[in-house]
Amino acid sequence: MIVAIGTKNKAKTAAIQNVVNRYFEDASFEQFDARSNVSEQPFSHEETRQGAINRAVNTLQMSGADLSFGLEGGVQEVGDSMYCCNWGAIALKDGTVLTAAGAQFLLPEEIAEKLREGKELGPVMDDYTKQHDTRSNAGAVGVFTAGLIDRTEMFEHIVKLLIGQYLFLTK
Numbered sequence: 001m002i003v004a005i006g007t008k009n010k011a012k013t014a015a016i017q018n019v020v021n022r023y024f025e026d027a028s029f030e031q032f033d034a035r036s037n038v039s040e041q042p043f044s045h046e047e048t049r050q051g052a053i054n055r056a057v058n059t060l061q062m063s064g065a066d067l068s069f070g071l072e073g074g075v076q077e078v079g080d081s082m083y084c085c086n087w088g089a090i091a092l093k094d095g096t097v098l099t100a101a102g103a104q105f106l107l108p109e110e111i112a113e114k115l116r117e118g119k120e121l122g123p124v125m126d127d128y129t130k131q132h133d134t135r136s137n138a139g140a141v142g143v144f145t146a147g148l149i150d151r152t153e154m155f156e157h158i159v160k161l162l163i164g165q166y167l168f169l170t171k
């Protein structure tokens with residue numbers, strides 16, 4: 001089975017490879033820089049979900065794969081707080097698209113303020129941690145959960161939800 005991945009971010013690709021390899025012995029992977037066709041910093045569940053769908057569909061079109069994955073991070077305001085939200089999609093050759101959402105976690109107000117000013121979470125996290133490429137490593141979730149859950153583990157749960165739906169559909 002050929003599986004296409006719509007990102008080169010290693011926190012996301014590791015999540016897809018780890019979970020797919022658990023359920024399919026014969027999987028091979030192709031990676032693409034897929035366009036999400038939404039803002040660099042999605043600002044709602046709806047936009048984040050659409051980004052995941054667009055990545056999955058655009059990736060399938062670029063590849064000769066049987067199925068493709070799109071994963072997208074964004075933020076959503078609930079009450080007076082901002083949460084990081086995470087969505088994923090699988091696209092199949094027959095046009096089927098499966099979606100699932102994952103963990104949401106609170107962003108500290110000083111981070112939320114910078115995002116409301118129009119900044120992107122990726123660079124804001126690098127400024128905050130004084131590290132490089134937080135988004136490809138522990139991620140904001142790793143930083144703000146004291147390392148208990150990193151970005152790969154967070155996306156693994158979404159990938160598991162997606163593969164479970166795929167297995168249910170094809171059983």
Ligand SMILES: O=P(O)(O)OP(=O)(O)OP(=O)(O)OC[C@H]1O[C@@H](n2cnc3c(O)ncnc32)[C@H](O)[C@@H]1O
Binds near residue numbers: 007072084134
């Ligand atoms: O290469 P891609 O697949 O685009 O991976 P990305 O890290 O940019 O991830 P997204 O586009 O899905 O995320 C949208 C924005 O939010 C940032 N972001 C999302 N989750 C993050 C996290 O856990 N840590 C740091 N930045 C994050 C990210 O850098 C983008 O600016």
Ligand SMILES: [Mg+2]
Binds near residue numbers: 040
């Ligand atoms: Mg991005």
